[in-house]
Amino acid sequence: MSTSTVIVRRSLPDFADLPGSPLLQRIYAGRGIRSAEELDLRLALLPSPATLKGITEAVSLLETALRQRWRITIVADLDADGATSCALATRALRALGAAEVNYVVPNRFVHGYGLTPEIVAVAAGEQPNLLITVDNGMSSTEGVKTAHALGIRVLITDHHLPGATLPEADALVNPNQPGDTFPGKQLAGVGVIFYVLSALRSRLRESGWFAERGLPDPNMAQFLDLVAVGTVADVVPLAQINRVLVDQGLRRIREGRCVPGIAALFTVAGRSMARATAGDVGFQLGPRLNAAGRLADMSLSIECLLCDDPARALQLAQELNRLNGERRVIETDMKVQALESLDRLPLDDHELPFGLCLFDPGWHQGVVGILAGRIRERVHRPVIAFAPDNSDGLLRGSARSVPGLHIRDVLAAMDVRQPDLIARFGGHAAAAGLSLLPAHLPAFQAAFDAEVRSQLRAEDLNGNLWSDGALESAEISLETADELREAGPWGQGFLEPLFDGVFEVISHRVMKEQHLKLSLRSPGAKPALEAVAFNQVGDFTPGTARLRVAYKLDVNEWRGERRLQLMVAHLEPAV
Incomplete structure (x- = not known):
C-alpha cells in the first residue's frame, strides 16, 4: 500500500491592511482573515446569547429550578468536551445558588451514548426534578420520553447536528438546530452550556436574585479555563467566537487562574502552564481526559476537574496519565493490525x-x-x-x-x-x-x-499539507517562534503556521526506534538547526544529502535554556 502526501503552498490574497509583521499578515491572509476586526479577541465582542433559539425557555426553566430548589442532575458525555461541560455546569450552577447539583455519566459499554432510557433510569435514582444534558441529547427522543414518564423535566444543551426528529424536551439549546440564528455554529458543547449559564446569570442579576439572598454575583469569566480546554479538545473549528473563548481561557491558565485539575494535568504532561498553548491542550490534556471515557469511567476526568484540593487533583491526573499510557499501547497494537490488513x-x-x-x-x-x-x-x-x-x-x-x-x-x-x-x-x-x-x-x-x-x-x-511558504534564513529564529506562539490560538480551521523548504542534512539519529532527530542547515546559513520528526523513520533514507521539509517552529525548553526546534510534519528527498 502506498500513500501520497503533497505539500501545497497557500494562494494569498492582498493582505496589506492586516496588522502585524509581514510574515503574520501573510499567515492571517492565508486563513481567510480580511480585516483587523476578525483578529480582535476581546470578551466584550462575543455575541449575545439572545439569538440562541430556545435560550429564553432554557433560562426560565433554570430560574424556576433555582427558586424552587429543584434537584438538578447533569447528564454528561464521554469525552473531554463532555467532561469540561459537566464540570462547568456543576461549578456554575452551584455558584449561582442552585440547591443541589449532581451528575451522571454513561458508561459506553453499558448505557450507550447520550440521554438513553438506560441512563435516565440511573439518574432517576437521585430523584431529580430536572435533567440537563451537556454535549449530548439531540438524538435522545426515547430518553426524553422516559424522563417525562417519570415526571422529570429535561433541558438539552448540545452542538451536534440534529436528525429529522427533535426530542420533545422542556427546553433545547443548540446553535445547529433548525431556525437558530446565533452566529457561532461552531461552538463546542462546553461553549453552549457556557452561553446558557451566562444568560441565566444575567436574568438572575436583573431579578435581584443575588441581592435577595446575599450571594456574590459570579463572574462567568472564571469558567473560561474549562471552556478553552473543552473547545480545543473537541477539535471544533476555531472561528472567531471560539478563538475568543480559547484565547481568554488560555490567558487565565497561564496566569494560574484555573481549576486545580487543569494545573495537575499540565504537571503530569510535563508542560509549562505559564506558556500554555492550544497545542498543549489538544495534544496533552485532551487525550488524558478522553482516556477515562475510552477505557474506564469518565467520572474520573469530571472529578479531576471538579476537585478543589490540589493534592487530590494531582492524584486523579496521575491516574488519567496512566490510563492514557494504556490507551496508547492498545491503539498502537490496533493500528499495526489495521495497517497489516491493508498491506495484505x-x-x-x-x-x-x-x-x-x-x-x-x-x-x-x-x-x-x-x-x-x-x-x-x-x-x-x-x-x-x-x-x-x-x-x-x-x-x-x-x-x-x-x-x-x-x-x-x-x-x-x-x-x-x-x-x-x-x-x-x-x-x-x-x-x-x-x-x-x-x-x-x-x-x-x-x-x-x-x-x-x-x-x-x-x-x-491526496494528503495535502497546506504550507505558508518558505521562511528566509533570518526568519527561522526564536523570535519568530515566539511571535507565532503569541499570534494564536491556532487549531482546527485556523491551523498553526506550517512552512516548507529545502535543507542540507548534517546528521541524523533514531530515537525510540520510530522517531528522527535531525541536524539541518538552510542553504546559505551557517548554524545548524535542530529538527524532530515523530513516527517518520520509514520515510528517511540514511545518506540522503538534501531534504524538502514541511515544518513548524517550536521552542525546546530544558533546564532554563531555550532552543529553536523544527517540528517536522513531512519530509522527502529534495530533487
Whole structure:
C-alpha cells in the first residue's frame, strides 16, 4: 500500500491592511482573515446569547429550578468536551445558588451514548426534578420520553447536528438546530452550556436574585479555563467566537487562574502552564481526559476537574496519565493490525475504497475513534473503524473524515436510501459515530464507498499539507517562534503556521526506534538547526544529502535554556 502526501503552498490574497509583521499578515491572509476586526479577541465582542433559539425557555426553566430548589442532575458525555461541560455546569450552577447539583455519566459499554432510557433510569435514582444534558441529547427522543414518564423535566444543551426528529424536551439549546440564528455554529458543547449559564446569570442579576439572598454575583469569566480546554479538545473549528473563548481561557491558565485539575494535568504532561498553548491542550490534556471515557469511567476526568484540593487533583491526573499510557499501547497494537490488513490487500492507494471501513473482533470500542483518525492520516480518505459491543451484539463504529466531506451528512444520505442499514448514528462534519448489526457490515461497506465516491474525486484523496511558504534564513529564529506562539490560538480551521523548504542534512539519529532527530542547515546559513520528526523513520533514507521539509517552529525548553526546534510534519528527498 502506498500513500501520497503533497505539500501545497497557500494562494494569498492582498493582505496589506492586516496588522502585524509581514510574515503574520501573510499567515492571517492565508486563513481567510480580511480585516483587523476578525483578529480582535476581546470578551466584550462575543455575541449575545439572545439569538440562541430556545435560550429564553432554557433560562426560565433554570430560574424556576433555582427558586424552587429543584434537584438538578447533569447528564454528561464521554469525552473531554463532555467532561469540561459537566464540570462547568456543576461549578456554575452551584455558584449561582442552585440547591443541589449532581451528575451522571454513561458508561459506553453499558448505557450507550447520550440521554438513553438506560441512563435516565440511573439518574432517576437521585430523584431529580430536572435533567440537563451537556454535549449530548439531540438524538435522545426515547430518553426524553422516559424522563417525562417519570415526571422529570429535561433541558438539552448540545452542538451536534440534529436528525429529522427533535426530542420533545422542556427546553433545547443548540446553535445547529433548525431556525437558530446565533452566529457561532461552531461552538463546542462546553461553549453552549457556557452561553446558557451566562444568560441565566444575567436574568438572575436583573431579578435581584443575588441581592435577595446575599450571594456574590459570579463572574462567568472564571469558567473560561474549562471552556478553552473543552473547545480545543473537541477539535471544533476555531472561528472567531471560539478563538475568543480559547484565547481568554488560555490567558487565565497561564496566569494560574484555573481549576486545580487543569494545573495537575499540565504537571503530569510535563508542560509549562505559564506558556500554555492550544497545542498543549489538544495534544496533552485532551487525550488524558478522553482516556477515562475510552477505557474506564469518565467520572474520573469530571472529578479531576471538579476537585478543589490540589493534592487530590494531582492524584486523579496521575491516574488519567496512566490510563492514557494504556490507551496508547492498545491503539498502537490496533493500528499495526489495521495497517497489516491493508498491506495484505493487492491494492495501491488508487484502488483502495474511497470510503474505508475496518473491523476486527478483538478491537476495543473505546479506541476505534483514534484508530480511524490514525488510519485516515495514512491513507488520506474517510475511515470508519468498527469494534464489537458485547452488551447488545451490535458493531460500534467511529468515523473520521477528510476536508470537503461532511461525514454525518454522508451517513444521513445512506440512511435515506437504505433506512434499515444503520441502527443509529450522529455526529458532525469531521467525526461521527454509528452502530449497526454485524450482518449489515458488508452492505454498509459497499454503500459507504459508493456514497463517498459520489462526493469526492480521486484527486481529493491526496494528503495535502497546506504550507505558508518558505521562511528566509533570518526568519527561522526564536523570535519568530515566539511571535507565532503569541499570534494564536491556532487549531482546527485556523491551523498553526506550517512552512516548507529545502535543507542540507548534517546528521541524523533514531530515537525510540520510530522517531528522527535531525541536524539541518538552510542553504546559505551557517548554524545548524535542530529538527524532530515523530513516527517518520520509514520515510528517511540514511545518506540522503538534501531534504524538502514541511515544518513548524517550536521552542525546546530544558533546564532554563531555550532552543529553536523544527517540528517536522513531512519530509522527502529534495530533487
